[in-house]
Amino acid sequence: MKLVPLGDRVVLKELKAEETTKSGIVLPGQAQEKPQQAEVIAVGPGKVEDGKEVKMEVAVGDQVIYSKYAGTNVKLEDEEYIIVKQDDILAVVK
Template identity: 45%
Template sequence: MTFRPLHDRVAIRRLEGEDRSKGGIIIPDTAKEKPQEGEVIAVGPGGRDEAGKLIPIGLKPGDIVLFGKWSGTEVKIDGQDLLIMKESDVMGIVDEVKVTAKAA
């Protein structure tokens, strides 16, 4: 990708939602809610404090994040639908927890 956000902004690609409900009912595209989870594609260099010092962003490309339902601005870049939002609009990073079986 040739796009790099400015300041404390990040570019996020929404992850696809579920096609079926927990009960097994197939949900049509028109009834699906927009997912609030996405993958960070690109990050800016960071914001500046009152003294002009650069404050780096705590996200990196590849992070899976949660964000608000109405956060960000939807744009289309290189044929991809992306969200551009400030780092402060991201609620958190989703870490995958590896489950290991205990020995009996």
């Protein structure tokens, strides 16, 4: 199966949370912060708003930072994804 987003939605795959701090302290699973950085897996076609076409500004393979509580979590074939609107993506990491 494959996720194909509609409109201005983007499918993201979260990057792994840090398991140790910079000083080398190992963090238990509950203490790890939810990562806000993810890789773009699929991009919708965009949308038309007020008669103007809104183009997608991200592409498959981009690493992005998204809003902390944004999106809908989806599990498909033992993989977890997040579907967010393009407006919930704050930056592209280059």
